Amino acid sequence: xxxxxxxxxxxxxxxxxxxxxxxxxxxxxxxxxxxxxxxxxxxxxxxxxxxxxxxxxxxxxxxxxxxxxxxxxxxxxxxxxxxxxxxxxxxx
Numbered sequence: 291x292x293x294x295x296x297x298x299x300x301x302x303x304x305x306x307x308x309x310x311x312x313x314x315x316x317x318x319x320x321x322x323x324x325x326x327x328x329x330x331x332x333x334x335x336x337x338x339x340x341x342x343x344x345x346x347x348x349x350x351x352x353x354x355x356x357x358x359x360x361x362x363x364x365x366x367x368x369x370x371x372x373x374x375x376x377x378x379x380x381x382x
Contacts, residue, residue, distance in 0.1 A: 297342045298379055299372050304349030305329045311344060331360070332368055334375070343379075345372055 302308035308329045315321060319338055327335050327344070334345045347368045348360040355361075 298376055299345060300342045301345045301347060301368070301372060302329075303347055304351075307349070308344070308346050315341065331364065332371070334371065343375060345375075 300311060302311050308327075309324075312321070312324050312327055315337060316324060319341065321327075321337060329346055331346060331348045334343055336343055345368060347365065348354045350360055350365065353359075
């Protein structure tokens with residue numbers, strides 16, 4: 291996390307990335323129980339002071355895009371949420 295001191299947002303593409311991000315952060319910093327953070331497309335979590343906000347999206351794999359589980363509009367909405375968050379938050 292020391293290398294990411296200026297990062298204000300992290301987008302986890304898929305449950306594996308989401309869970310891994312939480313596990314890595316919890317190795318360094320005390321977080322609420324990991325079960326508190328549920329993976330859901332479009333969800334976002336403020337983890338702790340000084341940490342980037344965690345955003346979640348389905349992985350843009352062929353399986354997810356060709357079946358319609360993840361549409362271009364859904365991905366745009368998540369990216370727009372991140373853009374709005376960055377525009378409204380104060381850099382550290």
